[in-house]
Amino acid sequence: MNRQEYMEALEKALQPYDDQLRKDIMDDFEDHFVYGLKSGHTEEQIIDSLGSIEEMLKNIDDAVDSKPVEKQQSLVKSTMINKVIIDTKSAGVDVLINQSFDKDVHYEFNEASSYFNIKQSELKVKRYVEDDTLFITLDKDGSDPKLFSLFQDGTLSVAIPKEISLLNINGKHGDIDLIDVIVDNVKIATISGDISLDKVKCKKIQLHTTNGDIDINDSIGEITANTVNGDIDVDECDNRCLIVNSTNGDVKVDAQVEEMAIKVVNGDIDVCLDDKISKLYIETTSGDVDVSVAANVDFSGNIESLRGDVSVDVDFSYMVKRNRYVFTEGKTLVDIKSLNGDINIEQSISTHKKNKANEGIKKDIHEALNVLKDIGNLENLIDDEELKKFKDLMAQVKIDIKRKK
Amino acid sequence: MNAQFKKGVLELCVLSQLALKDQYGYELTEAISQQLTVATGTLYLILRRLKEDSYVDTYLIESSNGPARKYYKLTDKGKTYQTDLKAEWLDFIEKVAILI
Numbered sequence: 001m002n003r004q005e006y007m008e009a010l011e012k013a014l015q016p017y018d019d020q021l022r023k024d025i026m027d028d029f030e031d032h033f034v035y036g037l038k039s040g041h042t043e044e045q046i047i048d049s050l051g052s053i054e055e056m057l058k059n060i061d062d063a064v065d066s067k068p069v070e071k072q073q074s075l076v077k078s079t080m081i082n083k084v085i086i087d088t089k090s091a092g093v094d095v096l097i098n099q100s101f102d103k104d105v106h107y108e109f110n111e112a113s114s115y116f117n118i119k120q121s122e123l124k125v126k127r128y129v130e131d132d133t134l135f136i137t138l139d140k141d142g143s144d145p146k147l148f149s150l151f152q153d154g155t156l157s158v159a160i161p162k163e164i165s166l167l168n169i170n171g172k173h174g175d176i177d178l179i180d181v182i183v184d185n186v187k188i189a190t191i192s193g194d195i196s197l198d199k200v201k202c203k204k205i206q207l208h209t210t211n212g213d214i215d216i217n218d219s220i221g222e223i224t225a226n227t228v229n230g231d232i233d234v235d236e237c238d239n240r241c242l243i244v245n246s247t248n249g250d251v252k253v254d255a256q257v258e259e260m261a262i263k264v265v266n267g268d269i270d271v272c273l274d275d276k277i278s279k280l281y282i283e284t285t286s287g288d289v290d291v292s293v294a295a296n297v298d299f300s301g302n303i304e305s306l307r308g309d310v311s312v313d314v315d316f317s318y319m320v321k322r323n324r325y326v327f328t329e330g331k332t333l334v335d336i337k338s339l340n341g342d343i344n345i346e347q348s349i350s351t352h353k354k355n356k357a358n359e360g361i362k363k364d365i366h367e368a369l370n371v372l373k374d375i376g377n378l379e380n381l382i383d384d385e386e387l388k389k390f391k392d393l394m395a396q397v398k399i400d401i402k403r404k405k
Numbered sequence: 406m407n408a409q410f411k412k413g414v415l416e417l418c419v420l421s422q423l424a425l426k427d428q429y430g431y432e433l434t435e436a437i438s439q440q441l442t443v444a445t446g447t448l449y450l451i452l453r454r455l456k457e458d459s460y461v462d463t464y465l466i467e468s469s470n471g472p473a474r475k476y477y478k479l480t481d482k483g484k485t486y487q488t489d490l491k492a493e494w495l496d497f498i499e500k501v502a503i504l505i
Contacts, residue, residue, distance in 0.1 A: 021453070024453055024456075025449060025450070025453065027475070028430050028449040028452070028453075028475070029446070029449065030472075031429075031430055031431060031472060031474075031475065032430060032431050032434065032445065032449075034431075034472060035429075035431035035432075036431065038470075039431075039435075049434075049438060049444075049445050050444060050445050050446040051443075051444020051445065051446045051447060052444070053446075055444050055446070055447070056444065056446040056447060056450065059412070059447050059450050060450060
């Protein structure tokens, strides 16, 4: 192929595209030949370096369609939908779920403006309905395994109607967020994404992530949360039942729970519970356990660490047998055990006790103030050395008061 | 090499070359193809896209021996974009270097 043939083939190949694009590229290539020849290259060498026209056509869509962000928006208008199943396949897509403002399912996919402008638009949202179930999946048009699937590809936002029976999400690398959702059952599984629930009302919630964290805030339901390497944080929740498993992550719970079971191998556990708790099971291998319960809670059961220290600071009675603390008279059933970790149990002070303690502090302060007033008068009565001693003593009292506060 | 990845890198190379100085097409494609095996035709497509997105602009300079030269230059937007991409790239290769 010579220069003329190449340019003719190029012009033909560019026929479907608009005039401006065709002219720009033809001019560029024409110039390229002129300067190439002048630099001493042959037509053949220049054609070789420009590359085949087929190769170029593969890339031409990039030159035509230059929008960095692509939006795919849709709506499923159906009152029949009772289950929603979302599968992001292998894509690094974040999933965001919230409440639909009407009875329909709305969803849109916002492609990330990608790393190095690498277009990832082979991702397409596909959906189909089978009986009462809506399936939403992200499919790739090409089968080309992507080097860049480790980067975030975009966000799939789905708004679901109130009180459907099941929401099931399968993710891989992306994060999954549920905000303001009311559903009977939620099932979420992902590999390296975080899972976060905020203001979610459910009967049953099942969460699983291998490397991500799980964050549950202000939500209601029976929760099962599993992670291998991530941390789990449950805050301000009202749960009848909470089951938490983690191998290496830390677990933190500050919630109203009736029955709770936590099993962790290497992570630490930090639990703060109110008087709703009726059954409490905690097991760790190497992590430490910190439990704080409301004032009117009492235990029946065992607390034991084989090699760690156990410290118990509660108002109700117990017996100590070696490393084991045994409770027999309480209402809340407990079983807390660790192999190597320390266990620390404490009871938050009741309001009554708090008031009493506050009264005591007030009295101390009052007395101290009276004494301080007198110091001015004392200066005339006692010698310098004694005055210094007295001042030191008062300084100490001040510190003590501060500490009591 | 992954085609998409290569395209992204080429774009950074084109932008960075233009950050050094304004260049006409042939000059630019020569500079890049000296270092990387690349179909130079693709580079013109990249230039065209960058122009479309107003990262680069063109101007003509009459030449005594040959056609008027179409020079490519970075716009202000292009300069910012090049700086960002470069930083992203440096960060990326640093992390990859740790992993491989």
